[in-house]
Amino acid sequence: PGGRHVEELPALLPWAAGSLCPAADLPGAGSPGTSRMSTAAQQKAAPSPRAPRTPNPAAGPPTPVAADLLRSARGWPPGVVQPQGREHTQEDPDSLLEVPVSFPLFLQHPFRRHLCFSATTRETQRAWKLALQGGIRLRGTVLQRSQAPAARAFLDAVRLHRQHQGHFGDDDVTLGSDAEVLTAVLMRELLPALRAQTLPSLRGAGRARAWAWTELLDAVHAVVLARVSAGLRAFQPEKDELLESLERTIRPDVDHTLQLRARVAGRLQAYVQGPLESCLRREVDAKLPRVTRTLLSTMEAVIKAVQTLLAQGMDRLCRHLRQNPSGPRLRMEVYSFGEMPWDPELMQTCYREAERSQGRLGQLGAPFGFLGMRSLVFGIQDLAQQLMADTVATFLQLADQCLTAALDCDQAAQQLEKVRGRVLKELPGFEGDVLAVGSQALTTEGIYEDVIRGVLLQRINRELRKALGASDISCTLAGCSESPGEKEEA
Structure with a gap:
């Protein structure tokens, strides 16, 4: 809001390990002030930059679940709407409930008191939600x-x-x-x-x-x-x-x-080759196809969303180039296209695909002991943003090379469409960029782990080849047969 970048919110970003979303996103959410919120759902928070407004008694009191969340709220950052009334103290947490909250949002942290904010409108609530979601993700994966x-x-x-x-x-x-x-x-x-x-x-x-x-x-x-x-x-x-x-x-x-x-x-x-192969056949081989399908289906959905959003942006540029090639609207469209990767509202369509996959990804927790769900979702969203940024930059650079003053509007639009087709053709090739592995320390323990990891990666690589139908994906033994220049793994 107000043109502030998501990384310019230092007072709230220490909640990077927490979660963020409005109460309306929780199951069973109803009208403001009377919604029921599930404690099992992730509660998130976003502040409003507007001044406090007069309470609306008709909104009704918060439900018991919302009351528990409000009781755990702490201090309020400057410029954020908060429940009004008498002084809120540790000895009197119930005073937080005196004023109904119209658009409550909650920010949850595993070790800190939760934050509760109130937006003045649903639009403000959504704007702060998107801004803080991006800030929390970027802070969390720094x-x-x-x-x-x-x-x-x-x-x-x-x-x-x-x-x-x-x-x-x-x-x-x-x-x-x-x-x-x-x-x-x-x-x-x-x-x-x-x-x-x-x-x-x-x-x-x-x-x-x-x-x-x-x-x-x-x-x-x-x-x-x-x-x-x-x-x-x-x-x-x-x-x-x-x-x-x-x-x-x-x-x-x-x-x-x-x-x-x-x-x-x-x-x-x-x-370790013999015992390791036996262990992998017994514990990994039967489960690996399921993991691969789950991860690749998520990546395919995210990349498809990036591709759709990118195609829409390039189509708008071609259309405006034909209609108004020298006007301020075209310049605005070019600027907006270049800012797409950092527009939280536009990119939300891509980020939402990763969030929707949490249910499927969560099924990996029980059989595999995988607990890094938020890190995985953040990583997919980071990849979507980086992919969009790289693709937008590539398109603009190629367009700059092929467009000259000698071309008329139709010729320039045709050149842009050729660049568009070339860029979109390359996107599906990124579906294999799911896993990344770094090198370990120069210790016996690190080398031992690299050996096990490398053998496991060979199996993952074979499964990826089957799923992607590709024959050009290579995965070397991390730290063993890897050359100094080969740092990226499948």
Whole structure:
């Protein structure tokens, strides 16, 4: 709203591990102020930039489920509509319910008090929902999207640390900045002891007890986040020195190190090949086609939505070029076309396809222990946005090369249509870009994991060939037969 970019909302984006959507999106939502909301559904939040309005007594009181959510609400950012009345305090959470909320939205975080906002109109509610959804997604996947070696090393370190703690599956703990990721890891490790030590001593019952636990959890999270952030800042000078020392140590011996790594990988592969193949035949082969079909059906739906949206934008450009080639409307259309990847309203049609697939993707959780549903959906949405951005840039660059002042309107439109066909023809080739694998640390443990991962990737690759009907997809053994330039896997 107001032309602000989604990444310019720092007061709310720390909820990157949470979820966002208006109450109207929840099952059973009815008229404002009287809707029923399911606690099992994901509750999300969005603020309104408008001033508070006079309460509408006819709207009726919130239902008990909505009341529970409102009771857990915390402070309000500037310019956001909030329930009016007497002062809201920790001792008097029921005062939040004095004024009915017309368009409630909720922002939920696993370790912080939930936020509740009220928009003045349904249009404002939707605008803030889309803006914050994009901001939360971009904030949540900032490390995954980064190509910096430091970001990849950080994620590898977190993964190895969690494996030492006994967590071998994927989940959403790596969403957010480095400080937020470390805080989430520490909070999960602290929770069992925190529950055992504090829950028996909490006074009250029911809602009062739950409120006290929420307050405590929020306070602990704030302390952990502050200390982690301070620790990362203090570590920066030492990290720079360590990197310089590491570079001086590794650079002269990099060839020898890679050769040694390849020899160790070969011995490990020979050692585990038999048991690993037996395990994969027993545990993986029967389930892999289902996983492949589920992921590819989701990707196909998202890419089809991108293709449709892109075709509509290119058609508008061709139409306006014929009708008004030199007018301000054409310039506006060109600008709007270039901004499509960052238009939350337009891209929502693509993002919604990924969200609709959550039910199918969620079925992978029980048989495979996969818990990273939000990370997977965010990753698909990131891919859709990046694919749209790359395709739009390609179209504009090719159009700039073929359009000259010597062409009339019809000739220019014909050239654009040729570019349109060329760009759309290439899009289906991206359906195989589902999985990406990075390299591991130069340790025996990392090489051992690479060997297992590489054998599994070969099976995934074969299944992808069957599903896509392609013969040109190649997948090397990660870290073993991979050449220095080959970093992307199928």
